[in-house]
Amino acid sequence: MNELRIGVFVCNCGTNIGGFIDVPAVAEYAKTLKGVVFAQTNLFSCSESGTTSIKEAIRENNLNRVVVAACTPLTHEPTFRAACMEEGLNQFLFEFVNIREHCSWVHMQQKELATEKAKELVRMGVARAAFLETGEMTDVDVIPSALVLGGGISGITAATALGGIGIKTILVEKEKKLGGILKDLYKLYPTGEDASKFLDKKIKSLMKFKNVEIITSTEIKTIEGYIGNYTVTVKKGEKEKEYKVGSIVLATGAVSYEPDKSKGKDFFNFDGKKIISQFQLENKLKKGAIKEKNIVMILCAGSRTPERIYCSRICCMTSIKNALLIKKANKDTEVTIVYRDLQTYGTDYEEELRKSKQAGIRFIRYNEVKPPTVDTKKKSVMVYHELLGRDIELPYDLVVLATPLVSHADVENISQKLKVPVDEHGFFLEAHVKLRPLEFATDGIFLCGCAHWPADITESISQALGAASKAAIPLLMGKVTVEPIISYVDEDKCSGCGICEENCPYGAIKKDPEKKKATVTAVICKGCGICATNCPEQAISIKHYKPEQVFAQLEAAFKEE
């Protein structure tokens, strides 16, 4: 390529960047950089109008390098690479500068310094862009089988779906039996179906598929590889077995929060007997009719608090459903639901709420500033009634606390094995809520059900079907495209010492017995660069991360133009 014609696009990301960085100033600064012939700001570079304007700019200004200063390549690199390709510009001539995660989000209180930093990050990106080279994608074969982690309703659904598509699937459950939380539930809203009958039906339809192998009492030991080629080692007791799969569905679920009885004092005097959790109530209902005459349910018990800020989503409907069941069994039982807010979205759920009100279930709203208290001596729940402006006393025989779903204790372990992230509450994080739902940033791993976020059965099933479809895509395509970011040997410099071969963790680089030079097998190479840093002759470099590309960034980082 002859003359450098770099275009710089600085994204506001709504207010995510624009609110903390002077975006127009960054774009103006970019115009002063060597090789930059065009610079503009975008409200959302990733939006339809954003990519359209990038494409227009490439066309009108004859750009041969594109630098977008926005968010993380994990979410939007494919978007901008695609925009470049549509204009006939090789996708590897695109450079992504992260001024959101690396700048605006972590320097929210320092607008001026953050703006300066953003300018310098753009300067580094532009310097690197000047040294970028074109590259071509290659196709890699895929092992046409899938792994489903977790045998709750999400895992069962995902495995059934994959089985139905005809994909060889391995379903791994750490407990003895399939079912997860569903095993312990009584009836399901909004259909009123019996949970155990429903589960049986689901398991039966899963069992129909001979191509689905179910292994219970089994845990994952290691997971290695990449999309299309994962090697999974599972452990059942002392026995270990290895599976090769192309994609993975994570459906490890969540657990109901059980307060510590010894600390019950701080938690509505929870004792597990007269003051129980909603989950315990499900068990109690399963065992037989409720004899208590005065029942008070307290919602948001342990959720939407500073410690656990999230809404557990399932508790409102579970409480309403159980209240209705109790009331239906015995209409003289007094059931009161003490709530902070009620989330009964959609037609069916709202209908349940209406029915419960008709059935005579009382609803009393409490304010988070004055949460209800449980007086075990008086055997009553005290609630500050906002409209009456005073405390009211609700006598109880049984208090039911709608505690939230929380993550499993071993979530960190799974997260590290799969190399996928979790949030501060231990729920797994998808790549992008809207653009890449149910996907992880790591290709070939998908997410569904309560492992992601508290979800009810209906939602878990929908998500599981989505995740299974996504997991099936690469398997059915039979191929995945691999980036050409791999090791490259300068044969003139190579002395054939073989140190690269000794150190390559993938066996991707070998000394050619005839040429006596190192040669790379492109498909196996992952581009880790170990060969390059170990090469005594500095004959090896990684395409797209060549020393001159890194040095350009290093120089630009500390030098004013």
Added chain:
Amino acid sequence: MQHPTNTRTIRVLCTGQVDPTYVLKALKNGADGVLVIGCRLGECHYINGNYQAREKIDMTKIMLEKAGISSKRVEMRFISSAEGNKYIEAVKEFTDTVKSVGPSPVRSKEKCESIKRILDALIAAASEFRLRAIVAKKKKMIEEGNVYNEKIPQEEIEKVIDNAVNTEFVRKLIVSCLKEKPQSCMDIADKIEVPSALVLSHLSYLRRKNIIDVDRVKERVPYYKII
């Protein structure tokens, strides 16, 4: 999740591709410190890149100490991509560490010239076949042994690396001196603050390797030049 604004990030696919020369160049360009962050040990996304990187960064730190530059300016941390809070902590802590060491001498007017020459010599040393080969072979030598199947104890190979760093560094310093102008052994020894006997032995090695030669002999003192 907020951290100081003084970091500039360079993305690499794996710390396994962070060459010592990258770190040294960053310092030469005026970085006060270099923080290399990779996956947690045992959890490398690329199998063992972080262990490999640790060897290289350890060597880089040895090099800096030899050259009289605080090795605190370079640090490696092992943080998973799921541990944003640990990353923030690492950046804060490293910023404090580097602040306690002080601003880079590269940016001080008096020291700039000499420190850049030292860093250039380090970069050249880190590009040298011998040093790179020893570090690359370190793990194998300890775990599997050399070509005679003799396992080399870790302390011993570390001593060898230490020695090699010293030797290569001084040789590169000598070369950088001679690049300026032909000089005598005493001139060089004074300039790089190394005993003249040691400089002389390196000069004879460099001459044998056809890197330098005698420029002239003045009053029975030989002056050397780069070939």
